[in-house]
Amino acid sequence: MSGPHPAVAACRVAVRDALGDLELGTRIWVACSGGPDSLALAAAASYVGRKHGYLVGAIIVDHGLQPDSAVVAERAAHQVRRAGIHTVHIEKVIVGRSGGQEAAAREARYTALEARIDREGGLAPLLLTGHTMDDQAETVLLALARGSGARALSGIPARRGRIVRPFLNVRRKDTMMACEALGLDPWHDPTNTIEDGPRRSALRSKVMPAMIEVLGPGVVSGLARSAALLQADADELDRQARSAMGTSVSTVRSDEWRCDMLAALPDAIRTRMLKMLAENRGAGPLTATHVAALDSLVTAWKGQGAISLPGGFEARREYGRLVISHPSEEERRP
Known part of the structure; x- marks a missing residue:
């Protein structure tokens, strides 16, 4: 009997390793946009949850930034249920203007996610997000362009508080293949391809392909590896700074x-x-x-x-x- 598709297996292993040994009945929430990364994460979390006795749910945030955002949110909920998660909440938020639309949307999103988790309660709840190795590489490049220090160049942390990011060692192409193998139909954010979209979208559609063409496919994993090394350095320097504060x-x-x-x-x-x-x-x-x-x-x-x-x-x-x-x-x- 053949096993799961390699991409599906890779996603499941990533979630299992990121969660470690949790108590039976631990509440796991997946932040899901309906895109391939978060949808593959939902499917993997559902599988791992069933195997290890975790209570898995999903939270979808409707930012209201596009005319059909409510339709997109309902579509995401339908796909999440197909992925095996039946406890699904849709949170509608109002995005402010402070710091630009992208930052304001992120602030509204995480506020809504945290609020829902607090309302639902449960045993030591965790929130999983679908950031991939490609997201990590893009974050490092953006920080580098801004002239940021080691903390910013260390990219997205694998864990911060109760937020866990299992896919930082998983490529975006693998999440897309996992969705295809599982018969899931992810939503593709149109702002990722339009010419005047967010800066990260231009980086994703233009800069990264050019870098891969010139430097080879290993550039993505190389940037992610650099982020992990810098994160360890930044953590140690922060520790020393905190220690010095007590002198x-x-x-x-x-x-x-x-x-x-x-x-x-x-x-x-x-x-x-x-x-x-x-x-x-x-x-x-x-x-x-x-x-x-x-x-x-x-x-x-x-x-x-x-x-x-x-x-x-x-x-x-x-x-x-x-x-x-x-x-x-x-x-x-x-």
């Missing part, structure tokens, strides 16, 4: 730190620590420009005044100390 760089007050001790830290640790200190105070998220300005107060101070930070905060240097405060806090002080 004597702080003063009696919780909003100021000794510049001489900050300046003595290695650049990679100090800049991460400055970002953490500011964001822990509520001033965030910080950009590379903000971090560089903070660092100049510590290592290249020539009498420059305060710098503005997100959230209405400001940073300044006083008597050899870095102070991060909010005007409202200053007013309350005696």
Whole structure:
């Protein structure tokens, strides 16, 4: 008796390995758009769930950004049920404008997903998303083009909190073959092919094929491998920065730190620590420009005044100390 199609088997193994040994009855949710990646993930999660006794459901988010978005969502729900998942929720959201449409849609999507998971409860629920190796490679290239640091270049994490991404070692072509082998009919997002679509769409349809033609098919796995290596490095540097935050760089007050001790830290640790200190105070998220300005107060101070930070905060240097405060806090002080 022959086994499953190799692509189907690869998807199932990826999900099984990503989940590890969970308790019987663990609630597993699949974020599904109806596209080939998330639909292949739904089918694999359904199979693994039946084998290991997990409770598997799917959540479909209708962003309302296209005239037929409700139809697409219902179509996705139908395909998810064909994939073996019968607990399906469709969440309709309103996408704002902050940070651009793509970022706003992502924010609305994850807010809706988390809210549904919280409402449903259950044993240690996890959320699976269908990001593939190709998505990882594209993310690294976008970060590289922006001049980002190691954390951004490390790409999409395999796990963050209760969000798990089993397919980061699975190619997009394999999810498409898995859907075909299972008789599933995925939806193909038209914004992935239109000329004036999102930047990632142009990268996917134009840049990546050109890179593969010039550098060979191994470029995708190479970029993903680089992301994994950088992720390990970034995790360790972040750990050291957090450790340094617990040393004597702080003063009696919780909003100021000794510049001489900050300046003595290695650049990679100090800049991460400055970002953490500011964001822990509520001033965030910080950009590379903000971090560089903070660092100049510590290592290249020539009498420059305060710098503005997100959230209405400001940073300044006083008597050899870095102070991060909010005007409202200053007013309350005696």
